[in-house]
Amino acid sequence: MARAKRPAPLAGLRVTDLSWVGVGPTVAKYLADHGAEVIRVESATRLETLRRAGPFLDNEPHPENSGYYANFNSSKLGVTINLKHPRGPALVKRLVAVSDAVAESFTPGTLAKLGLDYEALRAVRPDLVMISMPLFGQTGPWSDYMGYGHVLQAAAGFNHLTGWPDGEPIGTGIAYTDFLAPHFGALALLAALDHRRRTGEGQYIDFSQYEGVLHALGPALLEWTANGRELERLGNRDPEAAPHGAWRCADGRSVVIACFTEEHWEGFRAAIGRPDWTDLERMRRKPSRLREQKEIDRHTALWCGERTAAQAFGAMRERGVPSGIVRSPEEMHRDPQLRHRGHYRVLEHPTMGARTYDSPAFRLSKTPGELTKAAPLLGEDNERVFKGVLGIGDEEYADLLAEGVLE
Amino acid sequence: MSVSVPLPHPRGPLSGYRVLDLADEKGQLCARLLGELGADVIKVEPREGHATRANGPFYRDEAGRESSLWWWAMNAGKRSVTCEPRVAAGRELLHRLAAAADAVIETSAPGSEEAKAQGADPRALMRANPGAVVVSVTNFGQSGPLRALPATDIVASAMGGHMHLNGSDECGPVRTTVPQAYAQVNAQAAVGTVIALYARGANGGLGQHVDVSMQEAMTNAMDNAQQTWDLLGVNNRGPGSGRMIAGRQGPRYIYETADGWVAALSFGGLMGPSANAMIDWLDEAGEAGPLAAPHWRARLETVQPLEADEQALLVGAMERFCRPRRKDELVAGAQARGAGWAPVYGPREIVECGQLAARDYWVRVPHDDIGESFVYPGAPFILSRTPWKQRGRAPHVGEHNDDVYGGLLGLADDERARLRRAMAV
Numbered sequence: 001m002a003r004a005k006r007p008a009p010l011a012g013l014r015v016t017d018l019s020w021v022g023v024g025p026t027v028a029k030y031l032a033d034h035g036a037e038v039i040r041v042e043s044a045t046r047l048e049t050l051r052r053a054g055p056f057l058d059n060e061p062h063p064e065n066s067g068y069y070a071n072f073n074s075s076k077l078g079v080t081i082n083l084k085h086p087r088g089p090a091l092v093k094r095l096v097a098v099s100d101a102v103a104e105s106f107t108p109g110t111l112a113k114l115g116l117d118y119e120a121l122r123a124v125r126p127d128l129v130m131i132s133m134p135l136f137g138q139t140g141p142w143s144d145y146m147g148y149g150h151v152l153q154a155a156a157g158f159n160h161l162t163g164w165p166d167g168e169p170i171g172t173g174i175a176y177t178d179f180l181a182p183h184f185g186a187l188a189l190l191a192a193l194d195h196r197r198r199t200g201e202g203q204y205i206d207f208s209q210y211e212g213v214l215h216a217l218g219p220a221l222l223e224w225t226a227n228g229r230e231l232e233r234l235g236n237r238d239p240e241a242a243p244h245g246a247w248r249c250a251d252g253r254s255v256v257i258a259c260f261t262e263e264h265w266e267g268f269r270a271a272i273g274r275p276d277w278t279d280l281e282r283m284r285r286k287p288s289r290l291r292e293q294k295e296i297d298r299h300t301a302l303w304c305g306e307r308t309a310a311q312a313f314g315a316m317r318e319r320g321v322p323s324g325i326v327r328s329p330e331e332m333h334r335d336p337q338l339r340h341r342g343h344y345r346v347l348e349h350p351t352m353g354a355r356t357y358d359s360p361a362f363r364l365s366k367t368p369g370e371l372t373k374a375a376p377l378l379g380e381d382n383e384r385v386f387k388g389v390l391g392i393g394d395e396e397y398a399d400l401l402a403e404g405v406l407e
Numbered sequence: 408m409s410v411s412v413p414l415p416h417p418r419g420p421l422s423g424y425r426v427l428d429l430a431d432e433k434g435q436l437c438a439r440l441l442g443e444l445g446a447d448v449i450k451v452e453p454r455e456g457h458a459t460r461a462n463g464p465f466y467r468d469e470a471g472r473e474s475s476l477w478w479w480a481m482n483a484g485k486r487s488v489t490c491e492p493r494v495a496a497g498r499e500l501l502h503r504l505a506a507a508a509d510a511v512i513e514t515s516a517p518g519s520e521e522a523k524a525q526g527a528d529p530r531a532l533m534r535a536n537p538g539a540v541v542v543s544v545t546n547f548g549q550s551g552p553l554r555a556l557p558a559t560d561i562v563a564s565a566m567g568g569h570m571h572l573n574g575s576d577e578c579g580p581v582r583t584t585v586p587q588a589y590a591q592v593n594a595q596a597a598v599g600t601v602i603a604l605y606a607r608g609a610n611g612g613l614g615q616h617v618d619v620s621m622q623e624a625m626t627n628a629m630d631n632a633q634q635t636w637d638l639l640g641v642n643n644r645g646p647g648s649g650r651m652i653a654g655r656q657g658p659r660y661i662y663e664t665a666d667g668w669v670a671a672l673s674f675g676g677l678m679g680p681s682a683n684a685m686i687d688w689l690d691e692a693g694e695a696g697p698l699a700a701p702h703w704r705a706r707l708e709t710v711q712p713l714e715a716d717e718q719a720l721l722v723g724a725m726e727r728f729c730r731p732r733r734k735d736e737l738v739a740g741a742q743a744r745g746a747g748w749a750p751v752y753g754p755r756e757i758v759e760c761g762q763l764a765a766r767d768y769w770v771r772v773p774h775d776d777i778g779e780s781f782v783y784p785g786a787p788f789i790l791s792r793t794p795w796k797q798r799g800r801a802p803h804v805g806e807h808n809d810d811v812y813g814g815l816l817g818l819a820d821d822e823r824a825r826l827r828r829a830m831a832v
Contacts, residue, residue: 006613009606034602052710054652055635061710067634137789140765145738147672147747150650150660154670155749157757159661162573162583162647168661169668169751172583173573173647174630180587183594188788188795190601191444195420195793197608203792211768212787214757215436216590218480223464224754225782226476231464231754234584236561240463244561246570246580254579256565317556324562326580329636329643332568332626340551343623344633356637361592361623362599363548365616367606 008035009367013193014389016041016092016099017076018116021049022149022178023209024105024133025072027185031101032075033360034369039095039385040076043083044378044407051378057352063378064351070375074347074357078376079385082407089114091405094390097124101193103131107146108138118204127202129192133185137208149175156213161220164235177213184212242289243268243296246326253309254326257300257316262286267319272303349374382406411775412799412806413484419445420793424604427451427508428485429527431459432560432586433544433621434512435481436593440787441510441600443795448485449504449811454832456804473776473803483772483783484798486807489832492525497831501526502535503816509607510540510600517545517554529616538614540603544596548620558621560586567625572632573647580645592624658718661751662729668751669734671725671741682707684744694728696720758782770797808832 013036017028025040032038042048050069057065079095082088093116096102102121104111111117111132118130135152136142153159153176159169185207192203214221220231236245241260248254259265265286269278277299282288289296304312309325316323325331332338333356341363344356352374360369386392386400400406416422422445428438429451442448450457455472462477463470490504491497505511511532515522522528526535529543543549546558553566561582564570569587574580596619603617626633632643641654650657650672660672683704689695697703697720706717713721729737734750741748752760763769768785786795812818812832826832 006610009602009609012609030598030602055631055638055641055654057638059639067638068631071631071634131788136762137766140762142762145742145747145749146745147749150672151670151747151749154661154668154751155757155760157752157754158583159668159670159751160753161585163581164575164578167575167578168648168663170573170575170581170645170647170661171670172569172587173645173651174569174628174632176628179628179630180591180594183591183598184787186598187440187444187594187601188790190598190605191420192790192793194601194605194608197605198423201792203790205791206789208766208788211763211766211785214784215440215787216587216594217585217754218436218784219462219464219477220585220754221758221784222476222480222781224758226466226479227464227468229464231584235578236580236582238561238584241559246561246565246582248579254565254570256561256570258559258561260559320557322557322559322562324556324558324566326565326570327568328571329568329629329632330640332629332633333636335566337547337551337553337566337622338626341548341620341623343620343626352638356633358627358633359623360599361595361621361627362542362617362619364599364603364606365618366613367603367610367615369602 006367008370009364010034010036013037013101014099015039015101015103016095017103018092019103019105019133021105022072022175023181023185024103026178026182027131027133027189028076028103029072029074030182030186030360033371038076039381040073040078040376041081041092041095042078042378043080045082045084067352067355070349070352070355071357073375074371075373076376077381077385078379079382080379080406082405083114085403085405085407087400087403087405089116091400092116093121093124096121096128098389099125099128100196101129101131101189103133103189105133108132108134108143122202125202127196127200129189129196129202129205131185131189131205131207133181133207133209135209137211138206149178152177152209152213156210157217157220161217161231161233163233165232169233177209180213180216181209184215237293240290242286242293243300245297245300247301247304249304249307249309249312251308255304255309255312256324256326258322260322264321265289267321268316271315271319271321275299345371347371347374350377379406412802413442413486414796414799416445416796416798418793419443419796420790421445421601424509425449425507427504427511429511429513430544431514432589433514433592434542434596435459436590437542437544437596437600438512439481439483439485440597442484442798445793449807450482450485450487450802451490451501451504452487452804454489454491479801482801485802486811487802487805488808488811489805491831492527494830496826496829498526500826500831502531505532505535505539507815508536508539510542510604511536512542512544512596512600514544517549533614533616536614538607538612540600540607540614540617542596542600542603542617542619544592544619545621547622549618553622560588563588563592563621563625567622568629568632569625571642571644572629572651574645576646581647588621588625591628592619592621595619595624595627652712655712658713658722662725664729664734664737665731666733669729669737669748670751671729671737671748672746681744681746685741685746688740688744689724689728692728694724696724698724772797772800774800776800776803805832
């Protein structure tokens with residue numbers, strides 16, 4: 001017998017999402033993918049950065065063809081309001097008056113100039129939870145600094161700690177903090193919403209992406225503050241494991257191997273056929289192995305170079321050694337584990353067709369999240385939101401359109 | 408006996424919740440963050456102390472179970488109890504602790520016979536407290552062909568696709584030296600935990616299982632590589648020193664300076680619109696060379712990716728411009744001209760950063776036990792009404808046994824003595 005479906009975990013919450021680019025929209029996506037009604041506010045007069053950024057369908061730049069934009073905006077409704085229009089801010093306020101939360105990531109001061117800062121918004125919604133999330137927070141000498149995750153990762157230490165010891169601080173190759181900061185922002189917003197659920201109290205959250213992501217480097221920061229020593233980038237080595245690294249195999253793919261325990265080491269030895277060098281006195285205990293990493297790396301590279309990544313990984317896997325293959329994006333799409341988990345969800349987009357979207361790394365057993373729709377077109381839900389949610393009549397709606405407020 | 412930690416935090420947004428922390432590297436930061444938001448976090452350890460106390464680095468390089476900086480960083484502000492679920496009385500105690508919790512964070516391998524024998528598998532924990540949110544943070548999730556595969560940070564970084572996007576052509580992919588798969592999965596698990604706690608409150612006490620995958624946490628840190636494959640059939644990859652835009656390698660954006668390195672997203676792609684101001688700046692310094700020509704200005708203003716020969720010219724000019732200058736001076740100049748540059752900072756420079764000082768970021772944490780105090784990272788977010796709070800140093804092994812077993816569970820002295828004799832605590 002079919003049981004009545006439980007409501008989504010965040011059902012009943014409404015969020016006005018004024019944010020843009022990566023971090024803010026990803027925070028709001030968490031809420032949208034778990035049942036909150038998230039209304040993404042944009043304007044055609046100042047196009048969201050990511051609608052201008054690829055990858056585009058067929059390599060054709062067009063605001064409705066960006067996969068970059070789409071992935072961060074699943075499950076959301078899309079409306080357009082021209083904030084520069086004299087009547088724009090008032091319309092935003094009407095939306096906020098019926099919202100539980102507001103997310104924004106403008107340069108500090110931008111919303112205040114429009115009369116849409118927290119003080120102004122809580123006047124229309126006293127129990128509002130609002131989160132602001134620029135790179136560096138609302139105050140301080142860098143508060144008006146601009147940038148993206150590519151450069152915030154540099155200020156936050158990720159470049160310093162990624163690369164080879166004798167080489168440049170190459171960093172992660174991506175806008176890394178755009179994919180780390182949102183979890184901290186979402187945590188703060190959800191905790192504040194739970195407090196509001198329990199007490200009825202709203203509040204304002206000054207989230208500096210910089211200050212959040214530093215918590216991903218805790219031991220390295222303490223190594224400086226407690227021991228006065230700076231951790232340096234170590235390539236693929238680990239101070240506590242040997243072998244530990246990534247090695248290119250005969251088919252050009254790389255395999256990773258990590259031996260933290262004596263058990264791992266014994267498994268590794270068995271997997272590579274117990275060659276003589278592994279039996280040397282200085283290879284028998286981890287502390288001395290850690291001093292022989294160069295030699296261990298050399299042998300491991302030779303062994304990996306003589307077989308495919310699948311063979312190397314298979315041998316390690318059979319012996320219980322932590323190991324894996326560096327997966328390409330193509331391989332990720334075919335990965336049987338991710339397939340089984342349904343990690344990539346396929347959603348039908350009006351102009352881009354059936355496209356894959358990332359989903360949360362967690363599943364709730366009884367009230368799971370669900371990606372309910374592809375990213376919105378610009379202004380796709382204007383009528384539904386302005387008429388349906390705000391109760392604006394046909395005449396006023398036509399007037400807002402004619403006046404250019406909804407551009 | 409009164410204990411000095413954790414510091415009370417009744418004003419946190421999650422105060423009133425209790426979290427049982429059975430986690431290894433995949434869940435300790437998650438539990439710590441919940442504690443700093445107000446939850447009462449109880450770390451459960453075996454009698455000899457949790458295995459992660461052996462993780463370096465160590466204070467003054469002296470290995471010991473109370474000196475691991477990893478342990479300090481991940482477990483600050485928690486209570487610690489010892490509990491030995493290998494004996495029956497210990498299992499019973501573990502389930503009593505679970506029954507007193509709103510959320511349980513656990514990291515046992517899916518299907519692990521050892522966890523089952525200890526009553527510490529997710530099913531047993533949910534049976535012990537059907538109203539709890541049981542969060543299982545594992546390598547690949549609870550189900551699927553790789554569910555039992557052993558993994559550490561680098562394995563998830565590889566199998567989650569993240570490592571494919573960095574490194575260099577000569578040396579191959581590279582991991583971030585401070586484990587990021589662990590950091591990512593902890594932060595994402597914390598979000599999942601609070602969503603489940605919210606749903607529990609809204610649904611009249613509904614407990615449930617939250618299944619978190621470390622592989623998927625890294626899969627979510629692939630920038631737009633997933634969509635680039637999906638839309639264009641192109642594999643984004645490293646090297647990390649440049650940006651790959653829709654499968655095309657952009658110009659490098661890490662440049663050497665007189666005192667280190669600077670991250671200088673400046674020209675090409677989306678950085679195009681600020682190109683003119685940058686060219687003017689280089690021109691003032693006499694370093695613009697051919698870039699100052701009108702056709703170059705027009706070219707660099709567009710958002711179209713640059714060809715290899717165009718990149719070479721640009722990179723040459725940038726290298727000459729940055730090399731003799733100091734990074735903070737470069738960043739201030741670029742920001743004043745509308746370009747989002749940032750300095751490449753190491754741990755020392757981060758701790759000395761003026762922006763963080765102006766916001767009073769760092770917290771000095773007393774370690775009363777050794778008569779010292781150390782600087783820790785501060786509030787990851789500033790909540791106006793229910794602030795984040797650092798709750799003090801990490802606990803010693805079993806520091807809160809009396810506090811928790813006597814106070815919270817209300818076990819009488821003789822009962823606690825019996826448990827000690829039974830080797831349960």
